[in-house]
Amino acid sequence: MKNRISEKTAQIRPSGIRKFFDIVAEMDDVVSLGVGEPDFDTPWAIRDEGIYTLERGKTFYTSNSGLKELREEICRYINRRLGLRYDPAGEVLVTVGGSEAIDLAFRAMVDPGDEILIPEPCYVSYYPCAILADAVPVTIALKAENEFRLTAEELREAVTEKSKILVLPFPNNPTGAVMRREDLEAIAEICIENDLIVVSDEIYSELTYTGEDHVSIAQIPGMQERTVLINGFSKAFAMTGWRLGYCCGPREIIRQMTKIHQFAIMCAPTNSQYAAVVALRDCFEEVEKMRESYNQRRRYLLHAFHEMGLPCFEPFGAFYVFPCIREFGMTSEEFATQLLQEERVAVVPGDAFGESGEGFVRISYAYSLDALKLAVGRLERFISHLRERRNSR
Amino acid sequence: MMMREQILALLERNSKLQPEEIAVLLGSGADLIRDEIRKMEEERIICGYNTLINWDQAGADKVTALIEVRVTPQRGQGFDNIAERIYNYPEVQSVYLISGAYDLLVILEGKTLQEVASFVSSKLSTLDTVISTATHFILKKYKDDGIIFEQKKKDERMKVTP
Numbered sequence: 001m002k003n004r005i006s007e008k009t010a011q012i013r014p015s016g017i018r019k020f021f022d023i024v025a026e027m028d029d030v031v032s033l034g035v036g037e038p039d040f041d042t043p044w045a046i047r048d049e050g051i052y053t054l055e056r057g058k059t060f061y062t063s064n065s066g067l068k069e070l071r072e073e074i075c076r077y078i079n080r081r082l083g084l085r086y087d088p089a090g091e092v093l094v095t096v097g098g099s100e101a102i103d104l105a106f107r108a109m110v111d112p113g114d115e116i117l118i119p120e121p122c123y124v125s126y127y128p129c130a131i132l133a134d135a136v137p138v139t140i141a142l143k144a145e146n147e148f149r150l151t152a153e154e155l156r157e158a159v160t161e162k163s164k165i166l167v168l169p170f171p172n173n174p175t176g177a178v179m180r181r182e183d184l185e186a187i188a189e190i191c192i193e194n195d196l197i198v199v200s201d202e203i204y205s206e207l208t209y210t211g212e213d214h215v216s217i218a219q220i221p222g223m224q225e226r227t228v229l230i231n232g233f234s235k236a237f238a239m240t241g242w243r244l245g246y247c248c249g250p251r252e253i254i255r256q257m258t259k260i261h262q263f264a265i266m267c268a269p270t271n272s273q274y275a276a277v278v279a280l281r282d283c284f285e286e287v288e289k290m291r292e293s294y295n296q297r298r299r300y301l302l303h304a305f306h307e308m309g310l311p312c313f314e315p316f317g318a319f320y321v322f323p324c325i326r327e328f329g330m331t332s333e334e335f336a337t338q339l340l341q342e343e344r345v346a347v348v349p350g351d352a353f354g355e356s357g358e359g360f361v362r363i364s365y366a367y368s369l370d371a372l373k374l375a376v377g378r379l380e381r382f383i384s385h386l387r388e389r390r391n392s393r
Numbered sequence: 394m395m396m397r398e399q400i401l402a403l404l405e406r407n408s409k410l411q412p413e414e415i416a417v418l419l420g421s422g423a424d425l426i427r428d429e430i431r432k433m434e435e436e437r438i439i440c441g442y443n444t445l446i447n448w449d450q451a452g453a454d455k456v457t458a459l460i461e462v463r464v465t466p467q468r469g470q471g472f473d474n475i476a477e478r479i480y481n482y483p484e485v486q487s488v489y490l491i492s493g494a495y496d497l498l499v500i501l502e503g504k505t506l507q508e509v510a511s512f513v514s515s516k517l518s519t520l521d522t523v524i525s526t527a528t529h530f531i532l533k534k535y536k537d538d539g540i541i542f543e544q545k546k547k548d549e550r551m552k553v554t555p
Contacts, residue, residue: 021553034553296418
């Protein structure tokens with residue numbers, strides 16, 4: 001019999017999160033801190049628009065690149081936030097979530113053997129998407145002592161003649177790290193020197209807590225022309241299930257991405273696109289309220305970790321904290337599994353996001369304060385048991 | 394947002410929050426928060442710490458009525474005097490001065506329809522300056538003070554996602 005499965009696909013390891021999810025799904029009364037999506041409902045104005053357009057029967061395909069109205073709103077939004085100009089006709093593509101844009105960007109740009117530089121820990125899909133695009137994924141291990149920022153030295157060390165794309169996943173899932181303007185300037189210099197294209201995944205750009213605006217590498221002089229900026233509606237507007245993202249970039253790249261999108265997807269969900277127009281037009285007050293809420297929970301968790309003596313750098317983005325659990329002499333997976341079994345609290349082992357996440361766990365604060373308090377109480381008990389056991393040995 | 398507004402926004406949603414907790418949430422010091430709250434109490438910015446109750450759910454006998462009241466304003470006093478004569482009744486929950494077709498909106502709580510009706514006919518309508526009243530009984534409260542009364546939703550998200 002012929003081999004039914006592609007070797008390329010078969011070699012991809014299933015997501016480490018998946019394995020953990022299966023264990024958790026079997027258990028009752030779990031307090032989860034393991035989700036990567038907002039706890040808020042999508043703001044009502046957006047849902048209402050979704051309902052309204054369904055009622056009006058606006059249920060046909062849109063153009064491949066997305067509703068014109070939506071592309072225009074996206075360009076206005078990016079101009080407002082970042083001061084960058086993109087042409088709604090040709091430099092923007094509306095996708096099925098930010099993740100589709102990642103896949104398209106790789107496939108549109110690389111040839112077999114080209115290297116894609118991926119700083120880790122990071123979101124789980126860059127590595128497999130690189131393999132599916134016949135690229136060679138080259139990971140860069142980010143360090144806790146740099147607060148999980150990508151440094152110029154780390155990038156310089158990883159660059160080779162074959163390097164083509166640098167993935168820049170900030171604000172970062174799972175660490176919550178953000179890049180400052182000066183960090184990006186140093187990275188930009190190396191990108192220009194080595195003719196790298198940056199795929200900048202800025203899906204968490206609305207969720208930063210530095211008090212300053214989010215900075216995109218596309219804003220650094222000379223970078224807009226070599227950056228594919230990816231963003232979407234899932235995190236900022238609590239719209240994960242609507243599956244809507246977008247990317248902006250140089251016309252020739254967006255054209256090729258649109259071609260793949262056209263044949264694989266046709267167009268992003270029409271209903272979601274209409275709703276997203278309202279999101280960008282009317283809903284930033286709601287975004288601000290959600291951000292404030294996340295920020296309060298973030299402070300609460302950091303304070304709680306500090307009280308427990310659990311080392312954790314202060315993350316200024318997304319809705320994750322990434323505390324270090326090395327003192328317990330266990331792997332991240334052992335820690336997470338034991339925490340789940342003993343205290344029914346689910347966190348995600350850091351190594352699910354790359355080897356350099358080993359020794360850490362991802363804790364999400366996309367939960368109500370009451371839920372966080374309950375979980376923190378259990379975590380505290382777990383940790384003090386671990387310490388007692390260690391000391392009595 | 395200013396510190397005071399942030400404190401108020403938190404207390405408005407949950408008056409049980411302690412100054413120490415508020416300090417953590419806002420990244421500030423507990424003493425400072427305690428002090429600010431005390432000052433706002435003194436300045437009557439914070440006027441009380443009530444509990445929002447869905448009395449229907451509690452099964453209590455309670456009738457709430459909104460009463461539109463048209464009055465003749467008095468020279469030199471405007472509406473304040475008449476408002477005071479109304480709001481001093483303990484069964485009166487709220488009194489608002491309103492623009493438009495009538496002057497005062499009075500929210501009244503009683504045990505029965507009869508009790509409310511009798512208050513309106515014997516106490517409210519008989520005040521000198523009251524020209525007319527129109528009473529509306531509340532049949533069901535869906536949302537009060539920004540809180541939707543129906544049961545809390547379950548967290549329907551998958552427990553672990555990337």
